[in-house]
Amino acid sequence: MFSTKRVLAGAAIAAGAALVLAGCAGGGDAPDADPTFDPDEEVTLDLAFWGNDVRAELYNEAIAAFNEEYPNITVNSSFLTFPEFWEKRQTEAAGGNLPDVMQFDYSYLRQYSENNLLLDLGPYLGNIIETDPLPQNILDIGVVGGVTTGIPTSTNAWGLFTNPVLLESAGVDEFEGGSWEDYTDWMGEITDGSGGEFWGGSDYTGRIQNFELQLRAEGSDLFSEDGEPGFDEERLTEFWESGAAIRDGIGVPQQRVEEVFPLGPFDTANTASELTWDNFGSGYLGNLGEGYTELGLVAPPVTEEGAKDLYLKPSMLHSISANTEHPEAAATLVNFLVNSPESGEIFGTNRGLPASETALAAAELDPLSQQVKDYEASIADRLGDAPPVPIVGYGTLEEKFRQLGTELNFGTVTVEDAVSQFFAEMDVVLAQ
Known part of the structure; x- marks a missing residue:
């Protein structure tokens, strides 16, 4: 009953x-x-x-x-x-x-x-x-x-979705793995090959999860069990500066992102790749609609070979x-x-x-x-222990990180100012 x-x-x-x-x-x-x-x-x-x-x-x-x-x-x-x-x-x-x-x-x-x-x-x-x-x-x-x-x-696990239709149109093969620089270069090939119709991807430095991935490869976490950050201002500056080339023409312009909202650039066929959680695939396919029957799903770029940077998230x-x-x-x-x-x-x-x-x-x-099941099996060697359960207020910091990434893409804030703003927000959250 x-x-x-x-x-x-x-x-x-x-x-x-x-x-x-x-x-x-x-x-x-x-x-x-x-x-x-x-x-x-x-x-x-x-x-x-x-x-x-x-x-x-x-x-x-x-x-x-x-x-x-x-x-x-x-x-x-x-x-x-x-x-x-x-x-x-x-x-x-x-x-x-x-x-x-x-x-x-x-x-x-x-x-x-x-x-x-x-x-x-x-x-x-x-x-x-x-x-x-x-x-x-x-x-x-x-x-x-x-x-x-x-x-x-x-x-679910963090992965790299790709659009086979757009890759074929741009004349570029599937991402075969490599460093974050290799991934940026691969995106650039797609953008160049699209004839201005679409872009290779988005600025991955706008997502805190990609920063987390790099930190985990270096033996750290975003935050410890006690709520201590696993990075300093210098490391965040380095991360955001690494997206400069993407923001300078390789990645989808922020104005286009705003135009297609509330959908994203990937599920509106404006970009050929997207780093995100692997359970987002069905939503992407549904939004892409007619003409799209499959997606690519491969491992994210590598920061350190052999690192246990990926993990399973509930x-x-x-x-x-x-x-x-x-x-x-x-x-x-x-x-x-x-x-x-x-x-x-x-x-x-x-x-x-x-x-x-x-x-x-x-x-x-x-x-x-x-495909998702097979993908998670394929990254078994990169799967490490899950990080500490997110700190209280993590959602606020994740959103602040995203907002600053948007401003970086619009060019309305410098990396130095973005870092200062994020650390100021983090000080408030951690003091609660």
């Missing part, structure tokens, strides 16, 4: 904005798992997720399958779009009444965990929540301060409220949504490539999803 309620959107908030969780109640320590837990006890759980009508119907199917095995657990589900989802969670967090089970985003995991809003899942791992189908490096993604507060449902996680009155039943639902073959068969890759081996084995992969 279940019900699904569509909650109308409220005022939107920026997806990456930091949340202010004032007056939060609840504790993150898990209660001792009750050995007398009755699996037949009548229980009602609230489940919240972000998505659309398509995902809502998939959750309906998954809950129905769950109830075939656990008819005593009623699941009431609700969904919102991504920004409104987090606005509602902020309100609930302040009142200490978060839903029992929630889809969770990596960017908010530290904030909610450190505010003692999420249940310690440690006592349920290996018994109620199966861990054998989840590799240890996947389980470690959901750990904050030594405590597991989230279980990844799916993963497309999303499932977490449990610290205030849930039914932790065992909630953990049972999380296990089903993450690990069960039924879940894998129902969701497929709607939530990303399943992280659980049992769910992945049951998922029917379309050609692009199979």
Whole structure:
């Protein structure tokens, strides 16, 4: 038995904005798992997720399958779009009444965990929540301060998408790998070969993830577990200066980027390549439309040969409220949504490539999803441990980095001024 309620959107908030969780109640320590837990006890759980009508119907199917095995657990589900989802969670967090089970985003995991809003899942791992189908490096993604507060449902990795139609038109072969300078030169060949119709790519120095990739290759992270930056002003200056040639004609002009917004230059066929998360492919193909049946997907440029610079990031996680009155039943639902073959068969890759081996084995992969799976296998030698869970306020810094990249492309700010502005913003965020 279940019900699904569509909650109308409220005022939107920026997806990456930091949340202010004032007056939060609840504790993150898990209660001792009750050995007398009755699996037949009548229980009602609230489940919240972000998505659309398509995902809502998939959750309906998954809950129905769950109830075939656990008819005593009623699941009431609700969904919102991504920004409104987090606005509602902020309100609930302040009142200490978060839903029992929630889809969770990596960017908010530290904030909610450190505010003692999420249940310690440690006592349920290996018994109620199966861990054998989840590799240890996947389980470690959901750990904050030594405590597991989230279980990844799916993963993605940073990759380089390319447009075969535009490459053929420009007379340029697929990027065969190499340094960031090699990638810039390759983009230049495409721009030159396009006859002014399109460009080789965008200025990759406008994305903080590309900076992170280079830092990881050098043995650092954007931020440590304690929130200390892994770079100084000199290193950021060097990174932004490395994009000068791209901003000087190789890359798509910022004015064109603004003209096609809210779509991007890659999925409007203005650029032949895009560095981003590998689960963005289906959206790109859908936006490109007729005439586009496939994309290229290859590894990003290399900073240091042999470096473990790439990592698997959770497309999303499932977490449990610290205030849930039914932790065992909630953990049972999380296990089903993450690990069960039924879940894998129902969701497929709607939530990303399943992280659980049992769910992945049951998922029917379309050609692009199979391509993503093969890509992640191909970069196994470059996959390192995931970085520390993003600091509180990371979304604010990511957006500031993007805004400064835009201004650099417009030529309205110098690299020196951009670095000063970013460090000033970072000082504010880290002081909170």
